[in-house]
Amino acid sequence: MISSAVTISLVEQARGGPFVLWDDLAAGVRLAKELGYDAVEIFAPGPDAVDRGQFKSLLEETGLKCAAVGTGAGMVISQLSLTDTEAAKRQAAIDFVKSMIDFGGEFSAPAIIGSMQGRWTTDLPKDKALELLGEALSELGEYAKQYNVPLIYEPLNRYETNLCNTMADGVQLIESQSISNVVLLADLFHMNIEETCIAQGLKDGGRHIGHVHFVDSNRRPAGNGHMKYEPIVSALKEINYQAYASAEAFPWPDPTAAAKQTIEMFQKLFR
Template identity: 45%
Template sequence: MMKTAVTLCRVPEMAAGPFVFHDELPVAFAKAAACGFDAVELFFAGPDEVPVETIRELCQGHALGVAAIGSGAGMAKHGLSLTDPSQEKRAQALDFILGMVDYGGKLGAPVILGSMQGKWGGEVSRAQGLGFLAAALKHINEAAAKAGVPFLYEPLNRYETNLFNRLAPAAVFLEQHDLQNILLLADLFHMNIEEPDLAAALIEAGPRVGHVHWADSNRLAMGSGHTDSEAVIAALRGISYQRYVSAEIFTNGDPEAAARQTRESTRKFGI
């Protein structure tokens, strides 16, 4: 059965990003639980920012799980990417993500690679960029498997990366490099820009889909734009998807209203 999650961000440099709650963690966890979510998706400045035991206690106290952990602070706060022209910067980026994977493993949660994938251009050719990405993902794949969690690669829209913008080519890339422990994050906002048919894209990616960002076409709470949520849910059920649909969205200044609207949009499908 699919489960629901909501984003909690504690990175000042990401305060303007598409995250629902930015409160101190005890407050944010309480709000997530009050709105009826099953889990939280966490965005921290790094793996040493919040002790694992603190998260375990908050989860236990509010009957919440950890759906996933974002790595975007590596880019937003530290300017790191896996495809940087600098070998030193690429190494730092990989170390940052491996630290996050270790942290996530202790919470049984996968880590997301979004903005830290970077892009090719300038000093870095497309072939080099993809080579840098594949080499890094090989290390991450092994680390995540050792930690007992999958890893999530997120195709982003064309304005944020030129590596992979659609699910199917990303899935082929993962297969070609035998990255069996890496799954795809299907972000419906990015997909609305890049995929001709959201449901068809999900069906084609099939078992590679490991996480869903549940956002409408305008990146607000589902029901605010023109995404066909019924078709998306039908596709997810068609591929026997059993993981999280998580609200990574803008809130128009009212986080709790956005959170409640998100939960209403999933409850109508029995989620």
């Protein structure tokens, strides 16, 4: 069964980004429970930005799970990239992701690699950038095994990376370098830009897909754009997807309304 989740951002530098709930972790978790979500996805500045004891108590109080933890603050705040041309900076990026894997691991939550994948440039040809990215994913996927969770890798649209843009690109990266314990994140917003057909993209990802960002074509909450969800739901059933559909969307028109709109669409489509 597909479960629901909603994003909570604690990163001031990401203000205006596509996260539904903001700032107050306790209020966000309790609202998610009130609205009927199964889990929350946390975007934090770093592993020490969350009081782990408080978070554990909140999850116990509400019965919610932690679906995943983001690592993008490493790029947003410190400009860290797994494909930086400087080895020391690549190591700093790997160390940051490991710290987030440690944080998420306490709650059986995988870490997500999105913006920290970086880009290829004139100083770093694409084949070399993909090699560096693959090496980092391989190391980090192995590191995550100690918590019995995978690492989640997210292909992004062309405006955010020029490495892997489609599910097929992600599969090629994982399989060509024999990377283990790494799954793909299928973000419907990015797929709407890059895939010829979102449903086919999901089928291309197949067994490699381990997380879904549930959002509309314009990055507003599901139901506020022109996304056609019926073929998407059918494709997810066809590939036997059984993990989270997590709301990573703009808080439009406001966080509470966005969270409410999303769970209503989730219930309509998946229940």
